[in-house]
Amino acid sequence: MSLSTKQLERVLDKGEWDLVARTRSRIIATVPDGELVDLAKNLRERRDRARGIARQQRREMRGKSDPKATVASGGNVGTKAKADALTVALKRVGAEQTRRAEKLRQPSQRSLARKAMAMKMRQEALQRPLSHTGDDGMKPIVNPRAAPSGALDHAGQRSAMQRSKFAR
Known part of the structure; x- marks a missing residue:
């Protein structure tokens, strides 16, 4: 649950409020890396x-431990809210540190251009043939229903021999 600025000022002391205020979105971007750590x-x-x-x-409220002060605490709502507010601020700092680390890891325009050129050359190399020799050419498609003409051991041998002996 996020707290309003007024509630945060009430829950946090002056030093903690200064720390939490430095984690606000516009202010945290101006904090140097060393100070962020x-x-x-x-x-x-x-x-x-x-x-x-x-x-x-x-623990004191439940009676599990002796009170640190003279009177046992009646509740821990304010202390819990303080811990929650500090946790949220710490998450904002962690997110800013992650954002800065990601920004440093981004590749430069020069490396991206080199990578694109290498990919283009690799693609062109795949499209070119490996050698300059021709292929075997067109492959004949055999018709299985066609009669075997001229074969002596197949049907139609007699008519093929007759045609070849006499002039037309």
Whole structure:
């Protein structure tokens, strides 16, 4: 659940509010890489501390542990909201770090042009024949219903011999 700016100011102390405010979308883009790493580290430390306090308060409410203060805590809603707000801010920092890493990994225009040229040359090489010799040419298609003319051991041998002996 996202909290409004007023609710965040109420839940977070001054130092935490400054950290969370630096993770807003327009501001985080201007933060240098080194400061982004420090920001993530500080947010993580404060989030872990808030989680630990919320866990302790929850145990005190259930009666599982002795109270740290003189009176057992009555609820951990504010501490839980603080941990959630710090978690959301930490996710924004992680997303920004991932975005910057992806931007660095993008190939340059020069490498993309070289890759395209290599693909084009490879495609043209596949379309050219491997040698300059001709093929066997057209292949005859044998008609299985045609009579075997001129064959001496087949039907029609007598008529073929008769035709060849006499002039027309």
